Amino acid sequence: MIEVRGLHKRFGDHVALRDVDLEVSRGEVVVVIGPSGSGKSTLCRCLNRLETPDAGEVRIDGAPLPAEGRALARLRADVGMVFQSFNLFQHRTVLDNLTLAPVRVRGLSRAEAEERARELLDRVGIGGQAGKLPAQLSGGQQQRAAIARALAMRPKALLFDEPTSALDPEMVGEVLDVMTGLARDGMTMVVVTHEMGFARQVADRVVFMADGEVVETGAPAAFFDSPASDRARDFLAKVLSH
Ligand SMILES: Nc1ncnc2c1ncn2[C@@H]1O[C@H](COP(=O)(O)OP(=O)(O)OP(=O)(O)O)[C@@H](O)[C@H]1O
Numbered sequence: 001m002i003e004v005r006g007l008h009k010r011f012g013d014h015v016a017l018r019d020v021d022l023e024v025s026r027g028e029v030v031v032v033i034g035p036s037g038s039g040k041s042t043l044c045r046c047l048n049r050l051e052t053p054d055a056g057e058v059r060i061d062g063a064p065l066p067a068e069g070r071a072l073a074r075l076r077a078d079v080g081m082v083f084q085s086f087n088l089f090q091h092r093t094v095l096d097n098l099t100l101a102p103v104r105v106r107g108l109s110r111a112e113a114e115e116r117a118r119e120l121l122d123r124v125g126i127g128g129q130a131g132k133l134p135a136q137l138s139g140g141q142q143q144r145a146a147i148a149r150a151l152a153m154r155p156k157a158l159l160f161d162e163p164t165s166a167l168d169p170e171m172v173g174e175v176l177d178v179m180t181g182l183a184r185d186g187m188t189m190v191v192v193t194h195e196m197g198f199a200r201q202v203a204d205r206v207v208f209m210a211d212g213e214v215v216e217t218g219a220p221a222a223f224f225d226s227p228a229s230d231r232a233r234d235f236l237a238k239v240l241s242h
Pocket of ligand 1: 011014015016034035036037038039040041042043
């Protein structure tokens with residue numbers, strides 16, 4: 001459902017992505033790992049055109065990504081994104097955060113959008129927080145609200161860009177639990193994360209990146225137990241020793 005071919009992206013002189021290919025099937029959970037600066041976020045952001053690649057192609061269900069306008073808004077509804085920094089509208093209630101875009105982009109009535117929003121807030125365990133402003137919630141609750149907001153668009157796939165990196169350690173588990181539930185329910189997911197436990201337990205496939213390239217990709221057990229490349233071995237030795 002997501003096909004990436006020959007993706008190339010540079011920022012000034014720096015090559016952030018170098019000839020990256022990736023395929024994500026419907027219902028698959030792909031976890032992207034690798035050292036800092038290896039291009040993981042840039043790849044993730046190219047999948048819903050938050051970044052525009054210099055070369056190469058991204059297709060969703062066979063169609064190339066639209067460049068602008070309403071089609072781009074629909075794409076970002078279809079391929080939702082959850083950010084490290086939550087990106088909730090701070091001056092709107094949690095409920096408004098979940099209803100504004102479904103009304104505007106999906107054409108739902110306010111009542112339909114509210115009903116769906118309340119179901120989703122219950123599902124991520126913050127049903128009691130609908131009337132609050134984001135700043136009144138903990139980081140873990142805000143991230144769960146952000147996931148619910150992405151789900152409110154009924155996405156075909158969800159992208160997660162280091163969704164737990166800004167959280168206090170005691171809140172990481174509650175967000176990973178919600179993501180694990182989505183994976184079990186068959187959501188197509190691309191997850192950039194430093195959470196190796198999540199990668200090992202929940203991923204269908206791990207993609208290891210270094211220096212803007214996909215160095216290797218494989219099933220998590222095989223990848224973690226016997227990585228094929230020196231770069232992956234070195235990376236795992238560092239992160240798993242902490
Ligand atoms: N908007 C930008 N302008 C300039 N350089 C950028 C920009 N975004 C990313 N880069 C650079 O591109 C490279 C890849 O960045 P990216 O954020 O994709 O890496 P990453 O693997 O996600 O790293 P991290 O794990 O630290 O988040 C880095 O060297 C980064 O500094």
